[in-house]
Amino acid sequence: MTDKIEHQREKTSLVRALGPIDATMIVIGSMIGSGIFITSAESSRLSGAPGWLLLAWAVAGLLTITGALCCSELATMMPRAGGVYVFLREAYGHSIGFLYGWTLFLVIQTGTIAAVAIAFAKFLSVFVTAVSPDNYLIAPISLGGYAISLSTEQLVAIVLIALLTWSNTRGLEVGKIIQNTFTFAKIAALAAVVVIGLSLGWKANSAALSSAWWNSWANGWNPQVAQPGFTIVGGLALALLFGRSMVGPLFAQTAWTNVTFVGSEVRDPGKNLVRALVGGCGIVVVL
Template structure:
C-alpha cells in the first residue's frame, strides 16, 4: 500500500519554516536582553546560537543522506546506538520535549491573543488548551486541512516578524528613561552569555524537523 502524497513543495516548506519560526522569537529577545548588559553581547549571542543551529542542521542533512529512512532522530539514534535508545527518546520526545514546546507555543499564543483583545491574561491556561484542541481537531480532519491552517499561521508569523523589523528600522528610537527590565542579573558576562544561549537555542529550535 502506497501513501498518498497530500502535501506539495510549498506545504512542506511551510512545515519546516513553521517549525523554526515558533513562539520563541516573540518572547526570547526580551529574556536575552535581561541577561546580557550590552547590545553587542546580545547580537553576539544570537550569532553564536545561529551558528550552533546551522551546524546542527548541516549534521542532520548529512544524516538524512546517510540514512534515507522515515523517523528522523529516532532512525539516527537506532542506527548509531541501539533500538532501545531510540525507543526511549521517542517517548521522551512525545511526553516531554515536543509536549513542552507545544505548551510554550500555546501559552505564548494565549497571552498575546488575550492582550490584543484587552482581556486578563490570568486565564491563559484555558485559552492555551483550547488552541491546542482546535489545532488538533483540524489536523484530525486530514493532512490537507492541517496544511492549510499551518500555511496561514506561518505566513501570519512571517508578516508579524516583517512588521517588527520594519518598525525597528523606521520608527523613532524610544527614550531609555523607563524602568530597568526585571530579571535575574548575571554574576558575570560569561555566565550571562551562557544563560542567554539557552532561550536563544529554544528560539532557533525546529531545524531538526
Template sequence: MTAPASETLQPQPSLRLHEAVAIIVGIVIGAGIFKAPSLVAQFTDSVAWMIGAWVLGGLVSLVGALCYAELAAAWPHVGGDYHFLHRAYGKRMAFLFAWARFSVITTGSIALLAFVFGDYVNALVPLGEYGAAFWGTLAVMLLTWLNARGIHTSAGTQTWLTLAEVLGLVLVVVAGAWLWLDTGHAMPGVTGSVPAESGASGGMPGLGMLGLAMVFVLLTYGGWNEAAYLSAELRGSRRGMLHALTISLGLITLLYVLVNLAYVYGLGLQGMAQSEAVAADLLRVAFGRTGETLIAIMVAVAALTSINATMIVGARTSFAVGRDWRGLHALGRWEGERGVPVVALYVQSALALLLVAFGASLRGGFQAMVDYTAPVFWFFFLLCTVALIVLRIKEPDTVRPFRVPLYPLLPLLFAAVCGYMLWSSLVYVKAGAMAGVAVLAVGFVLAWALERQGEGAEEARTEC
C-alpha cells in the same frame, strides 16, 4: 489474518518544498523571539556581541542541520530522530526517546503553547479565571480537527499561519525603523532618548555570560530538527531536506537579526535589557494602545503556528513506534488518502489536553514541565548527533546523497554544543532534571513490559 489497509499503508512523498519550509519556520519561530532578546541584551551588554550571538546561533543551527540532512537523506523515514536512534543504538533506546517525546517534549510543548495562546487571547477577550485554559483547549481541539482532515489541510494552514507570523515580525522591524527615524520617542520607564544609548562600544562579555546568552539564543532557534520527521513525505530528491533546512534557517536568522536590530534601534540596548516584554514595549512606543493589541495578536498567532507544526511532526514519532512495537500497533495506522497517522494524532492531542487541564488546576505547575523538558531534549539531541558518526562506522556502504562537509569536525563541534547545553540545563534546572530522569525510568519499564508482551504474542503466533 491480513492486516487492515490502514496498518500497511506508508507515508508518500506529497509535501512541497515551500510547505516543508513553512512547517520548519513555524516550529522554530515561537514566543521566544518576543522574550529572549531582552535576556540576551542583559548578558552581552553590547550591541555588537548581542547581534553576533544571534548570528552565531544561526550558524550553530546550520551545522546541526547539515548533520541532520545527511541522516535524513540516507534514511528518509517518518520516525525522524526515532529511526536514527533505532539504527544506531537499537530498539530500546529509540523507544525511550519516543516515550520521552510523547510524555514530555511534544505534548508538553503543545500544552504550554496552548497556555501562551490562551493568555494573550484572554487578554483580548477575557473569560475569567480559567479563560486561558478554555482558549488553549479550543485551539488544541481546532488544530487537531484540521490535522485530521489531511496533510495538505494542515500544511496549508501552516503556510498561512507562518506567513502571518513572519508579517508580524516584519511589523516589529517596521516599528523599530519608525522609532529610529523619529528619535523623539522614549520608552516608558527608561531615561534618555531611545536610540542614543546603544551600547555599541561595549567590550566582550565574560565567557559565562556569553554562554548563558547562547543558551537562550539556541532555545529560540530550537525546533529545526523536527524537519527530519518530514523526510519521507518531501517531494523531489533525497537532498530536498538539505534545501528545506538551509532555506528555513537562512530566513529565520535574517528575521532574528532584523528584529533584534529593530529592538535596539527603537528602545536602546539598556531599554531592551530592562524590558519585561520587549516586543510589547517597542510596539507601544511606536503605535500606542494599538500596539498592545497588535502584540497580543502576534504572540497568539506565533503560538498557534508552533502548536500546528508540533502536532504535524509529533504524531509521526508515535506512528513509527506503533509500527515497531506490537503492543502499540494501533498507533501505526496511516490514513493513506489523508496522509495522516490519525490514531497517533488523537492520542497525542488527548494527552496534551490532559496537561492543559493539569496546568489549569495547579497554578504555575506547568512551569515545571518547561524545566524538565530541557535536559531530556538535549540528551537525545546529543545522541542523534553522535548517531551520525556511529552509522558512518556501522553502515559504511549505505548510499548517502549528502555528506556533512569537514567530517568529523562539524558533527563533533555540534555534539560539543549539545553536551554543553545538556550540562547547562542540568546545572540550572536540578528539580526538572530529576523529573526527566523519572520519566525515562518509566519508559525503560514500559519498554521491558512491551518486549515481554511481544515475545508472548510471537510465541502464541508460532504455536498457531
C-alpha cells in the same frame, strides 16, 4: 506472495505530497514561535549591550545552521517518518529509539505544545481581558503539594491544542494549508517587527544608537545585578553571562528537526529535506 506484500505496502504507505515550499514552511513555522518575541529581553539583561545581544543571536544562528546541515545529511540517508527517532534507532539501537520516542511524546513535544499554547493565550489576553490566569472557571483544588485548577487562559490553550489536533486529522492537504497560511502570517509579522524596529530605532536618541554597543558597564550593567549571587567580576563575568544569554536564542531557534518527522510525506526527500532545513533555518536566522 511478494507482489501481494508490495501491493499492501503501497496501499498503506504515506503519500509524498509535501513539496519544497511546504517542507520549508514546516521548518520556519516550527522555529518562529513565542520564543523569538520573549527571549530577547532576558538575553539583553544578561549581556548588557546591543552588540553582545546581536552576537548571541548570530552565534546561535550559526550553531543552528550547522545542526541543520548535519540533520539534512541524516534525513537524506533515512527519509522516513519518525525523524530523529529513526536516526537514534539506527545509530544506537531500538532501546534508545524507544526511550526517545516516548520521551518526545510524553515530555519534549507535549511540553513545547503546552508552552506555546499558553503563550498564545497570554498574548490574546492583551486584547481579550476575560482571558486571564486569575479568571478561574474551576478554583484551585489542593491535592497535597499540588493544586488543580482551570482558568480562562488554560481553557483557551486547551481549545487551541484540540482545534489544531483535529485539523491535522482531516488529512495532509488540510494540514498543509493551515501550516502554510499561519507560517506566512508569522513571517509577515516578524518582518513587520524588523522593519518597524529599524524605522523607529534608527534615530540618534534611540536606545540602540545612544547605548554603548560593546561596553556593557557603560550602559550601567552589573554582573551581580544581572545574575544575583554571581561573585565573578570583570571580563570573565561578561563571557559567562554572554554564554547564558545564548540560552534564549538557542531555545527560540529550535524545533527545526520537526520536518524530519514527516520525511515519508516529502516529495524527493533527498533534495527537498535539505533545501527545507537549510533554507528554512537560514530565513529564520536572517529575520
